[in-house]
Amino acid sequence: MRVNTGMRVVIVTESFPPDVNGVAHCALQTARQLACLGHQPLVVAPATSAGPGADAGAPCPVVRVPSLPLPGYPQVRVALPSRRVAAALVGHRAQVVHLASPFVLGARGMAAAGRLGIPAVAVYQTDLGGYARTYVGRGEATAWRRIRGVHAAADRTLAPSTAALRDLEAHGVPRVRWWPRGVDTVRFRPALRDAALRRALAPDGELIVGYVGRLAPEKRVELLAGACALEGVRVVVVGDGPSEGAVRAALPGATVLGRRTGPELARIFASLDLFVHTGPLETFCQTVQEAMASGVPVIAPAAGGPLDLVVPGRTGVLVPPDDAAAVRDAVWALAADPGLRAAYGAAGRAAVAGRTWEAVGEQLVGHYEEVLAARTRTVVAA
Incomplete structure (x- = not known):
């Protein structure tokens, strides 16, 4: 000290x-x-x-x-x-x-x-x-x-x-x-995974893919459209902002929860199967760290802050920026491999333990x- x-x-x-x-x-x-x-x-x-x-x-x-x-x-x-x-x-x-x-x-x-x-x-x-x-x-x-x-x-x-x-x-x-x-590794932790919340978000047992952040043009949340169309996948969007209407229109079938904070947000993070960040202009990207602390594997653009946070093949996947097909394909590949998701999530939690x-x-x-x-x-x- x-x-x-x-x-x-x-x-x-x-x-x-x-x-x-x-x-x-x-x-x-x-x-x-x-x-x-x-x-x-x-x-x-x-x-x-x-x-x-x-x-x-x-x-x-x-x-x-x-x-x-x-x-x-x-x-x-x-x-x-x-x-x-x-x-x-x-x-x-x-x-x-x-x-x-x-x-x-x-x-x-x-x-x-x-x-x-x-x-x-x-x-x-x-x-x-x-x-x-x-x-x-x-x-x-x-x-x-x-x-x-x-x-x-x-x-x-x-x-x-x-x-x-x-x-x-x-x-x-x-x-x-x-x-x-x-990152607050006590507030964000895998133990908060909530079966009841998961049933509410994905009543048919779908894979839950989440985005958390502001809904603004630079966040490119519409890149999740391809993931929304995948069978057995439920996209959940947490956040608000000037692009909320455009996001709802671009992501038919997605669940848009609006702003969530505090213990509720931590519970949502831990209850995801995959976290996807879509914005290519992040100088850091705090939500990626929060997902990793929650034991959730991450998909993020290979640009800016996520380059320091996500180790491809270990804690998640980096995709080309602004590439909706790459986002969709990364979601599909991880959806098919629960063992790899679990390994990425555990490695992500370990990676942020000292941060x-x-x-x-x-x-x-x-x-x-x-x-x-x-x-x-x-x-x-x-």
Whole structure:
């Protein structure tokens, strides 16, 4: 266990619970682990429509900045200009500023940290360049200029996967290091497999193939259409978002459960026979880890974060990105081999056993300490 130094950390995040997404979840776990390690985190996040009671269960104080819903995607809120960011850094007497997926609010946090002379660590989590290339057809260079401009001002950028680290370095982002994500191996575990839930989801004993995540264009959930057509297969989709109507139309026969969280979500994960992630733009892909922790074999695209997580022929299958036929064929092959599914699931559980949020939190504190030490050396040298 790392020696408690009681660091004062301000986490500036583009999203925080009750939002349900990778950035919000990682920011929550970061705050929780810092508090457990004896440090003093404070979160700055966009205001939510959930009201003043939204932060009652937060592991630390939360400062909310006025925000507006993103047009066409109200689940995402964009922070408005506010003096609360700088005031939070000053009031908390921050020693380190942690910027979670900085773009709008994070850029303001970076600027405030620079003015105040506070070291900043930026965590890269969203492939905005890939989104621009795939869904707009232009603007990738502009997105990368923005990413580079924000992250170049940080003392250190943390990438969640080797693919993300290579992308950042290739686009000229300096001082990049690797920092993965943790998974709650107590909450997500094979023992939660529920026979009654399985009967409800697949009353004729079908193989249950699940997707869990946001329903948005970049997630490409429609690639499961071929799997839906397979005899003896039931596709279950968990999540919500702007593409819910399109997903329902593209996946006839699928069961769309909407958003599920907490113990219910863990029970669903453990009750799957296969987990399929379809999005090709993941810098990490937390749901793949959660499926592996649940003892469920994984099918995912051979791109981005899943390249680090899924070992083909051992914990699951990697398929070419955006290839619906490859997804269908991988589902069909594993559907026919229960012994291989069981072996992949057991190996996946073993692979993530040491990837706890506690271990990841200690790694993060190590990055903070190195950044602070480098700042001290610079001051002494000057």
